[in-house]
Amino acid sequence: MILYHTSTLAIPRPDTLHSRQHLDFGQGFYLTALKEQALRYGERFLRRNEPAVMNVYDFDEALDLFTRKVFDSYDGEWLDYVSACRKGEPHIQYDIIEGGIADDNVFNTIDLYFSGIYTREQALDQLQYKKPNHQVCITSQQLIESHLHYIDSETIKGTRNRE
8 A cells, every 4th residue: 555644854764753742643653545635734834834745655554463443434432542642641552543634624623522612422423524534643663664665755846836
């Protein structure tokens, strides 16, 4: 499977140590299988006058020795997991987690839930109408080294300059 990671630089040797904590699925190396999503993410860097580089990887999915969790929708299990990770609370650790992103559209609902304005049921009611994006978080450096293979990096020029 081809996966993408957008950053301000080429990352031929990714690691889990340089990731921020308290993200959707915890600290790890985040990727997506959606090229357009990776390109859109690069716009964040371009708006700040920073370089935007889309890194491309081949991912070997033969993960017999690793734990994997896939969230197919924005459901209660996803909400509980993302809530625990974002708050830095204890949660089940997986080597790789895949599921929807708490992007701006989704995060508004989660923020209302975190602040106590929405109950869990109200948040889930709102989330059921959201179509999940796609993210993969690899939390295991061993998995990165054995299953994620760097292909290339591409500088993102911005929406107006894309062919």
